[in-house]
Amino acid sequence: MSIINTTVPAFKTTAFVNRGGKGEFIEVSDASLKGKWSVLIFMPAAFTFNCPTEIEDAAEHYAEFQKLETEVYIVTTDTHFSHKVWHETSAAVGKAKFPLVGDPTHTLTNAFGVHIPEEGLALRGTFVINPDGVIKTAEIHSNEIARDVKETVRKLKAAQYTAKNPGQVCPAKWNDGAKTLTPSLDLVGKI
Numbered sequence: 001m002s003i004i005n006t007t008v009p010a011f012k013t014t015a016f017v018n019r020g021g022k023g024e025f026i027e028v029s030d031a032s033l034k035g036k037w038s039v040l041i042f043m044p045a046a047f048t049f050n051c052p053t054e055i056e057d058a059a060e061h062y063a064e065f066q067k068l069e070t071e072v073y074i075v076t077t078d079t080h081f082s083h084k085v086w087h088e089t090s091a092a093v094g095k096a097k098f099p100l101v102g103d104p105t106h107t108l109t110n111a112f113g114v115h116i117p118e119e120g121l122a123l124r125g126t127f128v129i130n131p132d133g134v135i136k137t138a139e140i141h142s143n144e145i146a147r148d149v150k151e152t153v154r155k156l157k158a159a160q161y162t163a164k165n166p167g168q169v170c171p172a173k174w175n176d177g178a179k180t181l182t183p184s185l186d187l188v189g190k191i
Contacts, residue, residue, distance in 0.1 A: 008033055008133045009111045015073070015099035016083040023087065025080050028073065028101050034133050037070035037160065039152060042114045042125040046078040046085075046100075050146040052092035054124075057149045059095035064153055068160065072098040077121055079104050114140055128156050130163060 012029040032038075041058060043051040058065075058072055065072050074096065076083070083100035086093050093100075101108070103122070109115035114125035126147060128137040136159040139147070158170040161180070168180040181187065 002138075003113060003127075003135050004138055006135055008129060008135060011107050011111065013102055013105075013107070014080040015101040016080045016087060017097070017099045018087055018094075019097050023084060025084075026099060028099055030133060032071075033129055035131050037068065037131060037156065038129040039065065039070060039072050039156060040075055040108075040112070040125075040127045040129065041072065041147075041152075042075045042109065042112065042122040042127075044116075044119075044121040044124070044143050045076050046082045046093075047090075050143070051076070052090050054146050054149070055096050055100075056092035057147075059092075059097065061149045061153055062097055065098075065156075068153075068156060070156060073101050074098065075101040075103050075108055075122065077103050077106060077109060112138075126152055128152070128159050130159065136163075 008030050010030050012027060014025050015028045017024060017026055041054065043054060055074055058074065062072060080102040083102060087096060087100060103109055106115050109122040112125055112127060114123040116123060123140055124143055124145065124147060125140040127135055130136050137155045154175060157176045158174055161170060162168055167182060169183055170180055174180065
């Protein structure tokens with residue numbers, strides 16, 4: 001069963017975040033995702049190979065996420081303590097100003113369908129969540145394939161556009177400012 005258009009289940013965990021040079025542990029829960037757009041980016045584990053490249057990519061786009069009033073959360077099956085050390089020891093991860101969420105109980109990885117039980121790790125999953133806590137996009141793939149955050153930003157903008165413009169749909173390769181479609185009987189067989 002798809003999780004698209006379902007509400008994020010109740011959860012509570014701890015994350016490490018370093019904003020302005022001061023690191024701290026914070027609580028992250030389903031309530032944290034309410035009231036603004038959120039992007040959850042699941043990764044297998046801290047101290048791996050592809051994961052720092054993805055965190056660095058997200059960090060390079062973080063200002064754009066912030067302009068879109070969206071918080072980014074990186075989630076791995078490690079603890080928040082591991083994330084603190086990872087942030088301090090990896091130049092790429094050290095660029096992150098968003099929460100690095102620990103999921104050692106696998107609550108989130110199971111809830112979002114990205115848990116690998118044989119390994120205790122997560123698949124690479126990306127989820128855009130609206131301010132009501134409803135999942136609007138889901139992307140899950142194998143761990144050897146890293147993502148491009150530009151595509152996540154594009155999907156976020158499309159989700160935000162359609163939320164503000166009910167009855168409109170974003171066609172393939174839609175980018176902010178491009179033409180959208182209004183589904184109707186008149187369009188059937190004409191595109």
